Amino acid sequence: MVDGHPLRARASIGIFVSGPDSTPCQLLRQADQAMYSAKRRRTGRSDVHLTTTT
Numbered sequence: 001m002v003d004g005h006p007l008r009a010r011a012s013i014g015i016f017v018s019g020p021d022s023t024p025c026q027l028l029r030q031a032d033q034a035m036y037s038a039k040r041r042r043t044g045r046s047d048v049h050l051t052t053t054t
Helices: 024-040
Strands: 013-017 046-050
Touching: 013 024
Parallel strands: 013 046
Antiparallel strands: none
């Protein structure tokens, strides 16, 4: 409650599952892309992206 008004929090989450060859920069970039993909689908969503590299 804020000043007597209910407060509703929502989130969009992007998850990237990386392989052993992924660098930290690749992981962050892919997770960021997954988050924006979830946001495009509306608030309160999640997107999971899996790597195809071996």
